[in-house]
Amino acid sequence: MPRRFAPPSLRRHLALCGTLVLVASCGWAGAEEGDVGGGPGAPTGVTAAAGSATSVHVMWNATARVDVYEVYRGTTKVKEVPGSQHMVDVTRLRPATLYAFSVRARDSGGRLGPPSRQVRAKTPAAVADDRSAPTRPSAPGGRAAGSRAVQLSWSASTDDRDVVSYDIHQQGTKIHSVGGGQTATVLTGLRPGTDYAFTVRARDAAGNVSPASPTVRLTTPGTDDGRATAPTRFRATSHREHGAYHVDLSWVPPRVDGEVTEYQIHLDGRPATSLVFGGRTPRGRAAYSFYVGRKAGVTHRVRVRAMLPDGTWGGFSAERAVTTGTGR
Structure with missing residues (x-):
């Protein structure tokens, strides 16, 4: 695929808005029919x-x-x-x-x-001839922390050397791990209105694993229609430059607990491109512009959603229609 570059005015626009890492270079220029796409973004929360x-x-x-x-x-x-x-x-x-x-x-x-x-x-130092597993974590408990997260806690295990980590399992599958000095954690990226069953196991430096703790059963509340996590005041207009048309977007980021650095743009009902803000993320109003083709009078439908701090996609903004060559 040939490399594409943003037009000069757009590069100036991004320089004014702060550092914006374009995850999908193909999002700048697709086929004239509006085939705009791009590669994935940098994983977050590592x-x-x-x-x-x-x-x-x-x-x-x-x-x-x-x-x-x-x-x-x-x-x-x-x-x-x-x-x-x-x-x-x-x-x-x-x-x-x-x-x-x-x-x-x-x-x-x-x-x-x-x-x-x-x-x-x-990694901790190796321990020779250690075949004794830590004791079983006891007194596990937890509560839902909103519709997409839970808080878990447990009493510390003991070991003849040291507990290096605790593994959290969901229905027998390990989904999380924390250091041996922790006895609590938050699990994110869960689904609203869903029953979960969690257990905890302790692990020592030799890799010996304890029996599973008693099961903690939790249900995330309600259903989530996405409105609370959707970008608001979404606007879409178009402009012509160097013989091509571009769609200009702006929106107010959703109010969530943590920073929103990644967004996904949907064009005509399908994902078009993703973008990641580097450095200082926009607080008041975010802006983005991308190429859509050379034909005037073409109407596109566009909307945007945010990757939330818990690793899940938030709700979509309102969908806007924009027609090339009309400025709106």
């Missing part, structure tokens, strides 16, 4: 925690339009997992060693997005 003396558990938030995630140790790719998976255990590491990890997303067309920020984790 964390790393030692799971044993020879393993580190890496986690990240979901990214739109992903077929595969690539996990890197330094500059070396060490794992690939399907797009439905947002965590991995990196194994065969050296004890007592500091490592740096990052994640990249790849879509079904083979387009590789930019790397996430690097996160670091140090």
Whole structure:
């Protein structure tokens, strides 16, 4: 696919609005029929925690339009997992060693997005001949924290050496991991109105795993129509430059607990491009402009949604219609 570049006026516009990392270069210029698309964005919310003396558990938030995630140790790719998976255990590491990890997303067309920020984790020292597992975590409890998250807590396990990490399981599948010094965590990216069953297991440096804690059963409340997480005051206009038409968008970011750095633009009912704001994210009003073709009198439908801090997509903004050549 040939490389495309933003027109000069748009580059000036982005310079005024702050640093904007364009995740999908193809979103600047597609076929004249309006075939606008692009690659995935950089994964956000990446964390790393030692799971044993020879393993580190890496986690990240979901990214739109992903077929595969690539996990890197330094500059070396060490794992690939399907797009439905947002965590991995990196194994065969050296004890007592500091490592740096990052994640990249790849879509079904083979387009590789930019790397996430690097996160670091140090494996503990190895313990010889340790075959004793930690005790079972006790007194687990929890509560729903809104419709898409829960808070869990438990009493600490004991071990003849040290507890290195706690693994949280949902219906027998590990979905989260925290360091051995923690006895509470928040699980995000859950669905509203859904029953969940969680257990906790402790792990030591030798990789010995405790029995599962008693089960904590929680239900996230209600249903979510997306209105509370949708961008508001959404506007769409068009302008002509260098013989081509562009759609100019602006909106007010949703009010959520945390920063919103990634958005997805839908054009004529399908995803067109994603964008990630780097540096200072817009607080009052965000703006974005992209190429849609050279024909006047073409009407497009456009809307936008935000990637929320919990790793899920928020609700869509109102849909606007914009016609090239009319300025509106």
